[in-house]
Amino acid sequence: MPLAHMALAPMRWSDGVLLVLDQRELPAREVWLGLQSAEDVAVAIREMAVRGAPAIGVAAAYGMALAALRGDYLAAADACMRASRPTAVNLAWALDRMRPLWGSSAARLLEEAQRIEAEDVAINQAIGRHGAALVPQGAGVLTICNTGSLATAGHGTALGIIRTAHEDAKAIRVLACETRPRQQGLRLTAWELAQDGIPFAVIADSAAGRMMATGEVGLVVVGADRIAANGDTANKIGTYSLAVLANHHGIPFLVAAPTSTVDSALPDGASIPIEERDPSELTHVDCHRVAPEGCPVMNPAFDVTPADLIGAIVTELGVHCAPYDFSDLGR
Amino acid sequence: MPLAHMALAPMRWSDGVLLVLDQRELPAREVWLGLQSAEDVAVAIREMAVRGAPAIGVAAAYGMALAALRGDYLAAADACMRASRPTAVNLAWALDRMRPLWGSSAARLLEEAQRIEAEDVAINQAIGRHGAALVPQGAGVLTICNTGSLATAGHGTALGIIRTAHEDAKAIRVLACETRPRQQGLRLTAWELAQDGIPFAVIADSAAGRMMATGEVGLVVVGADRIAANGDTANKIGTYSLAVLANHHGIPFLVAAPTSTVDSALPDGASIPIEERDPSELTHVDCHRVAPEGCPVMNPAFDVTPADLIGAIVTELGVHCAPYDFSDLGR
Numbered sequence: 001m002p003l004a005h006m007a008l009a010p011m012r013w014s015d016g017v018l019l020v021l022d023q024r025e026l027p028a029r030e031v032w033l034g035l036q037s038a039e040d041v042a043v044a045i046r047e048m049a050v051r052g053a054p055a056i057g058v059a060a061a062y063g064m065a066l067a068a069l070r071g072d073y074l075a076a077a078d079a080c081m082r083a084s085r086p087t088a089v090n091l092a093w094a095l096d097r098m099r100p101l102w103g104s105s106a107a108r109l110l111e112e113a114q115r116i117e118a119e120d121v122a123i124n125q126a127i128g129r130h131g132a133a134l135v136p137q138g139a140g141v142l143t144i145c146n147t148g149s150l151a152t153a154g155h156g157t158a159l160g161i162i163r164t165a166h167e168d169a170k171a172i173r174v175l176a177c178e179t180r181p182r183q184q185g186l187r188l189t190a191w192e193l194a195q196d197g198i199p200f201a202v203i204a205d206s207a208a209g210r211m212m213a214t215g216e217v218g219l220v221v222v223g224a225d226r227i228a229a230n231g232d233t234a235n236k237i238g239t240y241s242l243a244v245l246a247n248h249h250g251i252p253f254l255v256a257a258p259t260s261t262v263d264s265a266l267p268d269g270a271s272i273p274i275e276e277r278d279p280s281e282l283t284h285v286d287c288h289r290v291a292p293e294g295c296p297v298m299n300p301a302f303d304v305t306p307a308d309l310i311g312a313i314v315t316e317l318g319v320h321c322a323p324y325d326f327s328d329l330g331r
Numbered sequence: 332m333p334l335a336h337m338a339l340a341p342m343r344w345s346d347g348v349l350l351v352l353d354q355r356e357l358p359a360r361e362v363w364l365g366l367q368s369a370e371d372v373a374v375a376i377r378e379m380a381v382r383g384a385p386a387i388g389v390a391a392a393y394g395m396a397l398a399a400l401r402g403d404y405l406a407a408a409d410a411c412m413r414a415s416r417p418t419a420v421n422l423a424w425a426l427d428r429m430r431p432l433w434g435s436s437a438a439r440l441l442e443e444a445q446r447i448e449a450e451d452v453a454i455n456q457a458i459g460r461h462g463a464a465l466v467p468q469g470a471g472v473l474t475i476c477n478t479g480s481l482a483t484a485g486h487g488t489a490l491g492i493i494r495t496a497h498e499d500a501k502a503i504r505v506l507a508c509e510t511r512p513r514q515q516g517l518r519l520t521a522w523e524l525a526q527d528g529i530p531f532a533v534i535a536d537s538a539a540g541r542m543m544a545t546g547e548v549g550l551v552v553v554g555a556d557r558i559a560a561n562g563d564t565a566n567k568i569g570t571y572s573l574a575v576l577a578n579h580h581g582i583p584f585l586v587a588a589p590t591s592t593v594d595s596a597l598p599d600g601a602s603i604p605i606e607e608r609d610p611s612e613l614t615h616v617d618c619h620r621v622a623p624e625g626c627p628v629m630n631p632a633f634d635v636t637p638a639d640l641i642g643a644i645v646t647e648l649g650v651h652c653a654p655y656d657f658s659d660l661g662r
Contacts, residue, residue, distance in 0.1 A: 027623040144537075175629070178613060180511060180535040183621055186613065191623045201627040204511040204613060205537040206475075206569025210634035213571065238537025240544065244579045245572060282509060282517065282535060285616040290514055292358040295521045296532045298506070303541035 008149040008195065010055050011062070013114065016069060018062045022049045023150055023184075027191040037070060038063040038077030045084040045091070048182065052151020053225045053261055054120050057090030061113035064098040068106035075102075086273040087234055087302045088225040093260040120153035123258045124160040126316040131161030131221065131256055134312065134319065135170050139218035142208060144177040145236035146188035147223035147256065157256040158221045159192065161314065166198045174200035175211055179236060181281040181299065205238050212249040220246045224257035224313075231307030231324025232269025233257075237300055243309040252311045259315045262326045269304035277301045339480040339526065341386050342393070344445065347400060349393045353380045354481055354515075358522040368401060369394040369408030376415040376422070379513065383482020384556045384592055385451050388421035392444035395429040399437035406433075417604040418565055418633045419556040424591040451484035454589045455491040457647040462492030462552065462587055465643065465650065466501050470549035473539060475508040476567035477519035478554035478587065488587040489552045490523065492645065497529045505531035506542055510567060512612040512630065536569050543580040551577045555588035555644075562638030562655025563600025564588075568631055574640040583642045590646045593657045600635035608632045 012019045018035040024047070025031040033049055035041050041063030044050050050059045060081045067077035078095050085091060094116060101109050135141065141162055145151075148159035155163060165172050174193055179185035186202050193200040203211060211217050220242055226234040233239075233255050246253040266272060279297035283289060291297075313320045320326075343350045349366040355378070356362040364380055366372050372394035375381050381390045391412045398408035409426050416422060425447060432440050466472065472493055476482075479490035486494060496503050505524055510516035517533050524531040534542060542548050551573055557565045564570075564586050577584040597603060610628035614621060622628075644651045651657075 028620070177537075178511065180509065180537060186622045186626070190626045194623055194626070201629045202613060202622065203629050204568060205535070206508070206511060206572060207629065207631060207634070209572030209575055210568060210631055211629070213634070216629075237535060237541060241537060241540030241572060241576060244540055244576055248575045248579070282533060285621075286619060288617060288619075289359070290616075291517045291533065292522045292525055295517070295525070298532045298534050298538065298542070300538060300541055303538070303544070 008192065009154050010050055010150045011059060013062065018059065018066060020044055020050045020059065021150070023051055023188060024049055027187055036066060038067040038072065038081055041066065042081045042084040045081065052146065053088035053090040053223070054152040054157065054258060055150070056085065056088055057094035057260060058113070058117045058120055058153050060091050061094045061098055061116045064095065065106065065110040065113045068109045085275060087275045089263040090260050117153045120258065121155055123316040124152050124155035124157060127157055127256050127258065127314050128155060128160035128164030130318050131254065131314040132164035132168050132170070134254060135161065135165040135172060136218050138171045140175060140216045141172050142175040142177070142211065142217045142220045142242070143189065144185060144222055144238055144242060145179045146184040146192070148189060148192040150188050150192065151223065157223045157258070159189065161221055161256050162198065163196065166196065174198055175216060176200055176202045177205045177208060177238065178202055179238065180205055208242055209245050212245055212251055217251055219252050219254065221254040221256055224255050224261045225302055226272050227255070227257060227262045227313065227326060228266040228268045228272065229264045229325065229327040230268045231310060231313060231322065231326065233305045233310060234269060234272045234274065234302045235305065237303050240303040240305045243305045247309050253309060255310050255313045257313070257315060259317060259329050262329045264327050264329055269306065272304055274303070275301045339523065340485050341381055341481045342390060344393065349390065349397060351375055351381050351390065352481070354382055354519060355380055358518055367397060369398040369403065369412055372397065373412045373415040376412065383477065384419035384421040384554070385483040385488065385589060386481070387416065387419055388425035388591060389444070389448045389451055389484050391422050392425045392429055392447045395426065396437065396441040396444045399440045416606060418606045420594040421591050448484045451589065452486055454647040455483050455486035455488060458488055458587050458589065458645050459486060459491040459495030461649050462585065462645040463495035463499050463501065465585060466492065466496040466503060467549050469502045471506060471547045472503050473506040473508070473542065473548045473551045473573070474520065475516060475553055475569055475573060476510045477515040477523070479520060479523040481519050481523065482554065488554045488589070490520065492552055492587050493529065494527060497527065505529055506547060507531055507533045508536045508539060508569065509533055510569065511536055539573055540576050543576055543582055548582055550583050550585065552585040552587060555586050555592045556633055557603050558588060558593045558644065558657060559597040559599045559603065560595045560656065560658040561599045562641060562644060562653065562657065564636045564641060565600060565603045565605065565633045566636065568634050571634040571636045574636045578640050584640060586641050586644045588644070588646060590648060590660050593660045595658050595660055600637065603635055605634070606632045
């Protein structure tokens with residue numbers, strides 16, 4: 001694995017502080033925030049300094065270790081981080097996993113957080129191996145948002161499949177959707193792909209249909225923020241549109257996620273909470289107003305893709321095909 | 332008609348100068364450029380100070396009048412403006428209409444340009460009347476880009492239908508797609524809708540699918556840059572994706588355009604030239620770099636929607652339904 005992969009991780013534990021790479025500053029600047037409490041972690045998640053469903057889970061686990069080290073009230077630490085973002089279930093999954101250790105030493109909580117982090121890298125590498133087998137030689141692979149090392153503990157989910165396919169000499173070319181409003185594709189995925197030397201181009205989200213119609217896309221692969229028991233999947237806003245378009249063009253549509261993204265308590269996607277984020281994400285760019293003053297906005301951060309539009313869901317366990325039944329998996 | 336409509340036009344002839352409202356500066360600032368030659372007009376079109384297929388045609392007609400007034404070589408003026416943007420056929424249509432007058436006085440060319448401008452407003456009002464009859468009471472109406480007064484000589488095409496439906500008390504609510512990369516929906520359509528007091532919200536282009544799935548959209552109406560004889564339609568990038576999504580959800584999809592947008596010489600959409608614009612439209616916002624340095628980009632400005640995804644095409648002549656045959660219409 002090239003050094004770039006090894007080095008690229010969105011957070012690091014260092015001397016009792018959780019260092020988090022501030023993803024709002026990328027790619028212009030590499031700024032590390034030193035988080036010292038669960039409250040700090042909650043703010044970093046809410047304001048998207050750390051983002052990506054698996055990375056949020058890992059950060060929250062470290063947040064519990066920070067709280068234990070400080071002697072803070074653990075139930076309050078848990079509640080504060082749990083409420084920081086509503087859609088990605090990995091956050092609740094990680095906090096649930098830490099809960100039985102509340103009576104243990106701070107060192108034990110830290111060890112568990114480090115284990116969750118290490119497991120996530122191994123899980124992503126397994127997802128990469130299972131998924132890469134489905135990537136056609138020479139394919140154009142379209143993806144959305146950032147699902148790479150920055151969104152996980154390392155390697156990535158959908159981008160992990162792309163990485164492994166590239167390492168397998170599949171001669172792929174990636175089309176990265178810009179991913180409005182926060183431009184994670186343009187800012188983060190482009191940055192990761194360039195570092196790894198994977199051929200790519202960024203497109204406007206609205207150009208995905210044309211790219212499919214003109215034969216540029218052989219496969220769509222996306223991540224997930226929450227997967228219901230029947231396979232319905234919440235992911236970055238725009239994912240559902242890509243699924244409809246892929247089906248219209250007969251292009252395979254894959255979802256990649258660890259089983260910690262499965263919420264088996266939900267029978268289907270209808271009850272997944274969809275976060276509505278601040279209008280300024282659309283109306284402003286870097287504090288600079290683009291829209292007319294007072295412009296009304298609807299800004300859902302996620303949408304739900306029904307299982308019948310998903311060709312396969314790739315987890316660390318393998319490739320799952322329809323009809324999906326995840327009622328015994330995940331949280 | 333409220334005063335706002337009357338006043339809002341993207342250009343004005345004044346004492347031998349074509350004043351053009353610089354749409355790159357809106358909504359932040361109202362800046363008028365004084366164009367004094369066909370070359371000035373060509374630059375304003377290429378750099379999108381003036382934009383929108385019908386408005387481009389009107390500007391080019393005035394450009395020929397400017398050339399005649401200066402005593403410039405008319406064939407060169409024609410060629411220079413004709414090459415300024417490739418996709419919208421209204422540009423060639425207007426220049427073709429001016430050509431028989433090359434031997435006439437400059438005053439006659441100016442009179443013809445003013446006639447084209449006045450006709451365009453009347454045409455748009457006819458489109459508005461024909462189209463508004465198709466708008467359901469209380470509908471959510473989704474649109475893309477700017478097709479309003481700014482994109483035409485006044486009133487607008489798709490936005491003209493929306494305006495007329497609003498005047499008819501149809502109680503509509505507009506969802507305006509942001510329209511990356513240049514954000515005409517967020518900047519221009521939002522500005523026009525706010526001025527007219529039409530209820531609306533701006534959404535990310537990628538949110539269109541979710542809005543359709545959650546019942547927010549009862550009708551999609553878009554403009555056109557070139558319509559082939561069989562009804563295939565080139566329009567702003569993202570239009571094709573909206574058409575696929577609308578069809579998936581059983582939502583009517585309308586195209587609104589004057590017959591000057593029809594290119595009857597083209598049997599279908601396959602041979603419509605699609606402009607690829609500068610990568611900086613995606614990688615930068617107002618000269619500020621967002622993407623990593625050297626980030627590769629594909630930036631087609633238009634896509635082609637096949638006729639079989641279009642429920643109806645509304646021109647000044649009425650409502651045209653499939654199978655479309657425009658071989659006797661337009662240019």
